[in-house]
Amino acid sequence: MLLDQGHHVVGVDNMNDYYDVSLKQHRVDQLANDRFTFRAMDIEDEPDVESLMDSAPFDAVLNLAARAGVRYSMENPRVYMTTNLMGTLNLLESMRRRSIGKLVLASTSSLYAGQPMPFDETLSVNTPISSYAASKKAAEMLAHSHHHLYDVDVSVCRYFTVYGPAGRPDMCVFRFIHWIDQGEPIELFGDGTQSRDFTYVDDIARGTIAAIKPVGFEVFNLGGGNEPVSLLAIIEKLETLLGKKAKLTHRTFHKADITTTQANIAKAQKQLGWQPTVGLDEGLAACVDWYQSNKPWSAAIRLP
Numbered sequence: 001m002l003l004d005q006g007h008h009v010v011g012v013d014n015m016n017d018y019y020d021v022s023l024k025q026h027r028v029d030q031l032a033n034d035r036f037t038f039r040a041m042d043i044e045d046e047p048d049v050e051s052l053m054d055s056a057p058f059d060a061v062l063n064l065a066a067r068a069g070v071r072y073s074m075e076n077p078r079v080y081m082t083t084n085l086m087g088t089l090n091l092l093e094s095m096r097r098r099s100i101g102k103l104v105l106a107s108t109s110s111l112y113a114g115q116p117m118p119f120d121e122t123l124s125v126n127t128p129i130s131s132y133a134a135s136k137k138a139a140e141m142l143a144h145s146h147h148h149l150y151d152v153d154v155s156v157c158r159y160f161t162v163y164g165p166a167g168r169p170d171m172c173v174f175r176f177i178h179w180i181d182q183g184e185p186i187e188l189f190g191d192g193t194q195s196r197d198f199t200y201v202d203d204i205a206r207g208t209i210a211a212i213k214p215v216g217f218e219v220f221n222l223g224g225g226n227e228p229v230s231l232l233a234i235i236e237k238l239e240t241l242l243g244k245k246a247k248l249t250h251r252t253f254h255k256a257d258i259t260t261t262q263a264n265i266a267k268a269q270k271q272l273g274w275q276p277t278v279g280l281d282e283g284l285a286a287c288v289d290w291y292q293s294n295k296p297w298s299a300a301i302r303l304p
């Protein structure tokens with residue numbers, strides 16, 4: 001979207017193998033453009049971040065680089081802190097040294113666990129239930145202190161369960177499509193009544209770009225803003241789209257999982273002029289279309 005608007009963009013990804021690297025490469029390949037440069041590097045590596053920041057006169061940094069799996073953060077909490085917190089520190093420090101004035105920081109609705117819905121940005125989110133959420137909260141706080149000390153302008157975007165074509169294969173929508181299509185049992189944590197305010201990736205991209213505008217320091221919920229939809233309802237919709245019945249294997253509800261999410265998006269609507277436009281049925285259909293039209297490669301993507 002930034003390229004379509006005529007901007008020059010440098011994209012960074014460390015291409016780690018937490019999930020199938022061919023999917024990451026597929027996404028990079030879609031961005032072929034004279035104004036796009038890709039750098040395979042890690043924001044944890046301070047000298048590399050410094051050299052990156054010297055490579056062009058940046059107006060803004062959008063930090064979407066993260067360890068983002070909720071359940072895997074119980075297995076390997078250390079990488080969540082090194083990437084999500086120390087990586088953010090490297091970016092903030094290199095921005096400070098060069099007076100790059102704008103940071104958009106991707107954060108998460110996972111922070112709202114235990115709070116009353118719909119989740120409002122003013123709720124206190126000091127009791128995270130996963131190392132992932134804790135690392136994102138830590139990054140938000142670090143960004144705040146850099147805003148206070150060095151005047152960097154910060155928009156924190158709390159994303160609500162983002163899905164879309166070429167989506168993450170550690171998340172439910174991608175996996176459920178794969179399993180239903182392949183006739184394999186869906187691994188379902190809990191009874192499937194847990195629910196999410198699913199948000200389509202293009203809406204998230206538009207909201208993230210809208211958040212580049214100067215705001216001081218603000219937190220914005222970027223969520224569908226709809227009634228939360230249960231996993232069982234998602235499975236039913238995917239069965240219809242794929243024309244196949246799902247088989248289920250039940251697993252214990254995961255301790256790091258939030259039961260339900262619903263965004264209050266009034267603030268993003270008002271201050272960013274942002275409104276999600278892609279409904280769940282349309283969004284899921286786009287995911288299934290992408291999966292079908294990229295076969296056999298898409299069906300062979302390794303699930304973590």
Ligand SMILES: Cc1cn([C@H]2C[C@H](O)[C@@H](COP(=O)(O)OP(=O)(O)O[C@H]3O[C@H](C)C(=O)[C@H](O)[C@H]3O)O2)c(=O)[nH]c1=O
Pocket residue numbers: 068069070107108109110159160161162170171172173175187188189190194196231257258
């Ligand atoms: C992958 C998978 C998930 N589930 C269940 C577990 C959860 O109760 C629910 C949604 O899990 P998922 O990982 O798709 O999404 P969230 O737990 O909402 O987390 C996601 O949205 C937030 C905002 C982020 O910030 C995370 O980066 C992102 O991973 O489906 C299953 O039952 N089976 C599965 O194979």
